[in-house]
Amino acid sequence: MNAYLHCLSHTPLVGYYDPAPEVLAEVEQTIAQARARIAAFDPELVVLFAPDHYNGFFYDVMPSFCLGVGCHAIGDFKSLAGPISVPAGLAETCAARLMEQDIDMAVSYCMQVDHGFAQPLEFLLGGLEARPVLPIFINGVAPPMPGFRRARLMGEAVGRFTRSLNQRVLFLGSGGLSHQPPVPELAKADAHMRDRLLGSGKQLPPDERQKRQSRTISAAKAFVQDQNSLYPLNPQWDNHFLDLLSDGQTETLDAMSNDQLSTLAGKSSHEIKTWVAAFAALSTFGGYRTEGRYYREIPEWIAGFASLSAAPSHE
Template sequence: MTSPSHRPDRAFVCLSHSPFMTLPDRSDTGYEYRAAVEEAKKFIGDFGPDVVVLLAPDHMNLLNRVRPPFTGIISGETLPEFGIPRLELNVHPVAKDLFQDLVTRDVDLAVGEGVDVDHGLGLTLTQLFDDPGLVPLVPVVVNAIGFPLFPVARARRVGEHIGGALRAYDGKVMFVGTGGLSHNPPFPEPAPGARRFTPEERAQSLSGALDYVDPAWDRALLAGMADGDAGCFSRLTQADIDARGGGANEVRTWAAAWAAAGSPAATFTSYEVVEPWITGMGVAFGTHARSPRG
């Protein structure tokens, strides 16, 4: 690692995802969101990251039995689901140094080796990159669905630690947060002993899922990012999130990724409610230029 220079070498992309977008009977919609993803891909290509730190949720697969708040992935593959191919993650060597540094900064970080990561990470990886298996990746899985959930403000603090730990890395770093915004997927509420829904429980959950989608709440978060309001996520309470559905807990990935990049004002935001996907679909991105002191 060498000393940083003054240039725009940190950037972020935050975006919603929904596995429903991959289903044939729900694919012919979400055009505004899909166009925004194409803008994000162009932004990433123009930025040319040397490392992509991807913070993503898990849906009770990797974190089914043990649920640390943050898990750094040293090696693994994508879980083949929702049309996502099985891909070996191209984990960048800087990941090991980052994970060690985070532990010394008192971040309670677990690590995973030889693990499968589900669509929380895999879907966004294949959306944003034409050659997802070649992306120089630092994957971090965030517990945003299983008991116990940590405060959103902590996601921001951990993101700041991630950014700080990479401050001396002399290369372009892209921080990606994926999940959210308001939505209530067919999963049980976080609680000890929670289990997956039966088909009947799943159908009942889906029947009322749109009641949780709150465009005003989603747009307010995007406006906060456009204003560079670093506290727009950390001010959220769990009650705020619960009213917008269990999937809204995934905004923790947004909070961490944006904070890691220095919380710069988003230069692009887009938002669309896609009812067949039962989700408020948002996209935001921007860059940050470090000072000579980092």
């Protein structure tokens, strides 16, 4: 088997405001089982599709897609901090091949990322440097954003590139399903927040980062008490989305606009384009089968939380 996939929701709130013990145990067991499947696959290369939450990418320059030739995690919300193990030469070659396929892939030699990248590497592989990683950012929070079609085409191009390597490749997608935590918006920002969103937030002072984290925790606590205090979760849509992935029907999402997705599932649900890109990449290896599906609404984490693996069906 030359390819495997796992998509997993992330949350900055793990360990800060957790659900009931039995729910947390479910999630931990689900992740442990996925980690075991990945260990059995023994990937030689990991391609990680993940978003950012105004910790590494800002409106001074906001690409739709960016491949990190060099990459480090900042360790927000007690996620792992430090360098991610990127094979720089391979990343440069990948970016060049994607451009040849009409994919507008930005590159960064000092890409800064947050828990959206760090959590799947920690939870599923045991660390930021456990395996060689091609980290690919997909803008999922800062309009204008890429649509489903562009994410799918980019994922397919990445899949074609990795097929040529003759390596065991693990595709990871990182993102919540329906959710809308209190992420700032440029159109509604005051002067201070606007300055942060335009780039000064990349080096956020510790006290301000702590206040930002406290606001998120407080919002989660309020959401548990009143599901209308934030945009409500949409488990019906979330499970429909998982069905589409399982049935190999990601192309049917091409016609959905970004506004439609925001209305259905909240403004942060655009993170699911990381899942679409990962499944599109896997599809270039042929038909696939899914396994290990898990879904639960977890208001404590302000997320429709899901986990899903897949492997080529012909192997």
